[in-house]
Amino acid sequence: MKRRTLGLKIASGAVMLFQYFPLAVIFLYAFTTESAGFRFPPPGLTTEWFGVTFRNPEMWRALWLSVQVALLATAVAMVLGSLLAAAVHRTRFFGREAVSFLVVLPIALPGIVTGIALRSSIDAAHIDFGLITVVAGHATFCIVVVYNNVIARFRRLSPSLIEASADLAASGLQTFRHILLPNIATALLAGGLLSFALSFDEIIVTTFTAGTLHTLPIFIFRSLFRPRSQPVTNVVAMMMVAITFVPILLAQRLSGEARGVAHAAGAEP
Amino acid sequence: MAVVGVRPLAGRRLSSFFYRHPRVRLAALLTPAMAWLGVIYLGSLAALAVYSFYRLEEFTGLVVPEVGLDTYRQLLDPANRDIIIRTTLMAASVTVACGVIAFPLAYYMARFASPRAKTFLYVGVLMPLWSSYLVRVLSWKLILAREGIATWFLDQTALSPVLDLILKTPAVGGASLSTSDIGRFLVFVYTWLPYMILPLHAALERVPDSFVEASGDLGARPRLTFRRIILPLALPGLAAGSIFTFSLTLGDFIIPGIIGDSSYFIGARVLQATGVESNLPLAAAFSVVPMVVMVLYLFGAKRLGAFEAL
Numbered sequence: 001m002k003r004r005t006l007g008l009k010i011a012s013g014a015v016m017l018f019q020y021f022p023l024a025v026i027f028l029y030a031f032t033t034e035s036a037g038f039r040f041p042p043p044g045l046t047t048e049w050f051g052v053t054f055r056n057p058e059m060w061r062a063l064w065l066s067v068q069v070a071l072l073a074t075a076v077a078m079v080l081g082s083l084l085a086a087a088v089h090r091t092r093f094f095g096r097e098a099v100s101f102l103v104v105l106p107i108a109l110p111g112i113v114t115g116i117a118l119r120s121s122i123d124a125a126h127i128d129f130g131l132i133t134v135v136a137g138h139a140t141f142c143i144v145v146v147y148n149n150v151i152a153r154f155r156r157l158s159p160s161l162i163e164a165s166a167d168l169a170a171s172g173l174q175t176f177r178h179i180l181l182p183n184i185a186t187a188l189l190a191g192g193l194l195s196f197a198l199s200f201d202e203i204i205v206t207t208f209t210a211g212t213l214h215t216l217p218i219f220i221f222r223s224l225f226r227p228r229s230q231p232v233t234n235v236v237a238m239m240m241v242a243i244t245f246v247p248i249l250l251a252q253r254l255s256g257e258a259r260g261v262a263h264a265a266g267a268e269p
Numbered sequence: 270m271a272v273v274g275v276r277p278l279a280g281r282r283l284s285s286f287f288y289r290h291p292r293v294r295l296a297a298l299l300t301p302a303m304a305w306l307g308v309i310y311l312g313s314l315a316a317l318a319v320y321s322f323y324r325l326e327e328f329t330g331l332v333v334p335e336v337g338l339d340t341y342r343q344l345l346d347p348a349n350r351d352i353i354i355r356t357t358l359m360a361a362s363v364t365v366a367c368g369v370i371a372f373p374l375a376y377y378m379a380r381f382a383s384p385r386a387k388t389f390l391y392v393g394v395l396m397p398l399w400s401s402y403l404v405r406v407l408s409w410k411l412i413l414a415r416e417g418i419a420t421w422f423l424d425q426t427a428l429s430p431v432l433d434l435i436l437k438t439p440a441v442g443g444a445s446l447s448t449s450d451i452g453r454f455l456v457f458v459y460t461w462l463p464y465m466i467l468p469l470h471a472a473l474e475r476v477p478d479s480f481v482e483a484s485g486d487l488g489a490r491p492r493l494t495f496r497r498i499i500l501p502l503a504l505p506g507l508a509a510g511s512i513f514t515f516s517l518t519l520g521d522f523i524i525p526g527i528i529g530d531s532s533y534f535i536g537a538r539v540l541q542a543t544g545v546e547s548n549l550p551l552a553a554a555f556s557v558v559p560m561v562v563m564v565l566y567l568f569g570a571k572r573l574g575a576f577e578a579l
Contacts, residue, residue: 005381011373012382012390015466018459019397022408025418029411038414040421080302087298091291099299101567102306108512109314109563110520112536113556116543117313120320120553140310143302172284197399203523207540217403224407224527234411237404244400252392 023241030234037230049231059236062219068131069215070199073138077195080139081146082188089154106141114140115208122209129211137209138202142195149191149255153184186254193251197244216240314560321553332550340554349538353558356535359450360518363457364465367514368507370458371465375506376499378466379473391470398463403523409456410527413447420445443530453529460524461517465510472506473499508573515566519559535559 030049032042053059088099106114118137127133161183165175203217210218216236223233287294323332324339343349378390397405412418423429436442436449443449476499484494522536533541535555542552 005377008373008377008381012377015370015374015462016390016393019393019462022405022412022459023401025411026404026408038411038417040416040418080305083298084302087295090298091295093295099303102311103302106306106310108516108567110516110536110556110559112520112522112539113314113317113560114310116539116552116556117317118310119543120317120549121309121313124316140305143306166288172287175284194399201400201402203403204520204536208543220403220407221523224410233407237401237407240404241401245396248396248399249392252395 026234026237030231030238032231035230036228049235053232053235056232059219062214062216065213066200066216069134069138070196072135073142073199074192074195076135076139077142077146078188078192081143081191082150082184084143085147085151085154089151103144103147107144111204115205118205119208129209130213133209133211134206134213134215137205138199141205142199145195145198146188146191149187149194150184153187157183190251190254193247197247201240201244317553318557320550321557323550325548325550330547340550343551344554352533352535352538355532356519357562359454359457359534360515363454363461363518364511364514366458367462367465368511371462371469371510375466375469375473378470394463394466398467402460405460406456406524406527409459410447413445413452413528415445415447447528448530450529453525456524456528457518461514464513464517468509469503469506472503476502505573508570512566512570516559516563519562
C-alpha cells in the first residue's frame with residue numbers, strides 16, 4: 001500500500017514539474033544577454049530587456065486593448081451568464097437541456113470554428129472589425145464560465161430563502177438586492193475573474209475577429225517571427241503569466257471558501 | 270424598520286407580474302443570452318455550414334451560391350485528405366497520451382493526497398488550464414531549439430544518440446525536436462494535459478471508498494479492483510477530458526505554427542483559406558469536419574455521462 005502511494009507521488013510530482021518547468025524557462029530567458037537565440041546556458045544575464053519592453057509603445061497599446069477587451073467581455077458575460085443560470089435553474093422548460101448544451105458549445109467546439117463562423121457573419125453584416133467585434137467574440141466563450149459558476153451556487157442556495165423574503169413582503173428588486181445578490185456574489189465574481197483571465201489569454205478567436213487590432217497575445221505571436229527582439233517577447237510573456245495567474249488564484253480562493261461553507265452545511269457529500 | 274416594502278411600487282408591480290406570469294419571467298431571463306448564443310452564434314455556425322456547400326469559381330475568385338458537393342470533393346484531394354487524417358491522428362494520440370499521463374496524478378489527488386496537498390495540486394493544475402496558453406507554447410520553442418535546453422540536457426546525459434534514433438522514425442521524425450511531429454505531439458500533450466486531469470479527478474473523487482473496500486473484502490486484488498471498479502467509474506471523467514484534448518487539438522493552429530515542420534493542420538489550412546486564398550467555402554468545409562467530429566463525440570460522451578464530470 002505504502003509503496004503504491006510512493007510511485008503515485010513520484011508520478012504526480014513529475015507531472016507538476018512537467019507543467020511548470022517551461023514557465024521557469026521563459027522567466028530565465030527574459031534575462032539572457034542574447035538578443036536572437038536560445039543558447040543554454042545563457043551567455044550572460046541582464047535586466048535591460050525590461051526597459052526596452054516598457055519603452056515600447058506598441059506593447060502598451062496591445063496591453064491596454066487586451067485589458068479593455070477582457071473587462072468588457074467579462075461584463076457582458078456576467079450579465080448574460082447569470083441571467084441564463086437563473087432561468088435554467090429556476091424553471092423547467094422545453095429545450096432546457098438544449099440551452100445547457102448550447103452554452104458549452106463555444107468552448108467544446110474548436111476555437112477556429114467559432115472564429116471563422118463569427119468572422120463570416122461580421123463580414124456579411126458589413127460591420128467593421130474593431131473593439132466591438134473582439135469583445136463579441138470573447139463574450140461568446142466567456143458566458144459559459146460565469147454560467148457554470150453561478151448555476152453551481154444556485155443549486156446550493158435554498159429556495160426557501162427567496163420564498164421567505166417574498167413572504168416578508170420584499171419586492172422582487174429587494175429580494176434580488178438583499179438575498180440573491182449577496183448569496184451569489186462570490187460565485188459571480190469568481191466567474192468574472194476566470195472569464196477575465198480566459199479573455200486576456202485568448203488568441204484563436206481573436207485572430208478572426210480583431211481585424212488589424214493587436215491584443216497582447218497577438219503582439220506576442222507576431223513578435224515570434226521577428227527574432228531580433230526575442231527577450232522582449234519573453235518579458236511580455238512573463239507579464240501575461242502574472243496578469244492571468246492573479247485573477248485565477250483569487251477566483252479559486254473565492255469559490256474554494258464557498259465550497260468549504262457548503263461542506264460544513266452538509267449541502268454536498 | 271416596519272416599512273421596508275412600501276416604497277418601490279413599480280418594482281412591486283413588476284415582481285408580482287413576473288410571479289403571476291412565470292413564462293414571461295423565463296422569457297425575460299432567457300432572451301438576452303439566447304439572442305446572442307441561440308440566434309447570432311448558432312446562426313453563424315449554420316451559415317458557415319451552408320457556405321461549405323457553395324463553391325469558389327476558380328477564374329473569377331467569386332463565391333458561387335449554388336448548393337453542391339464540389340467543395341467537399343476538394344476535401345478528398347490527396348493533399349487535403351492528408352491534412353484531415355494527420356490532424357485527427359494527432360488529436361487521437363494526444364488524447365490517449367493525456368489520459369495515460371493524467372491518470373496517476375488525478376488518482377493520487379482523489380484518493381491519497383492530504384487536504385493541503387490536494388488544494389496545492391488542484392490550484393497547480395488549474396492555473397495552466399485557465400491561463401498562459403500562448404506563453405506555455407512559446408516556452409517550448411525555447412526548450413526545443415537546436416541550441417536550447419533539450420539539446421544541452423541530452424548532451425550532458427549522453428542521450429543524444431537515443432534522440433537521433435527516435436528522430437529517424439519515418440513519418441513522425443525530423444531534423445530536430447522543434448521541427449518534427451514528435452515535438453508537436455509533446456507540446457500538444459503538455460498544453461492540454463490540465464484539461465484531462467481535472468475532469469478525471471472529479472470522476473475519481475466520486476468513487477466511494479466503500480466500493481473499493483467491498484471489492485477488497487470480496488477477495489479482489491488491487492489490480493482487479495482497479496480494472497473492475499475504479500476504471501469503469503473513471504470513464505465519464507476520461508470522456509469529459511477527452512472532449513477537450515480532442516477538440517482543442519483538432520482546431521489549433523498556434524502549436525503547429527510554432528513547433529514542427531511546414532505540414533498543415535486543419536486549423537492552419539482554414540486560416541490560409543480565409544486569408545490569402547479568400548476561399549470561404551473551402552474554409553467552411555474544412556471547419557465542418559471538426560464540427561461534425563465534435564458533435565458525434567459529444568453525443569458519445571454524453572452517453573458515458575461525461576457532462577456531469579465537466
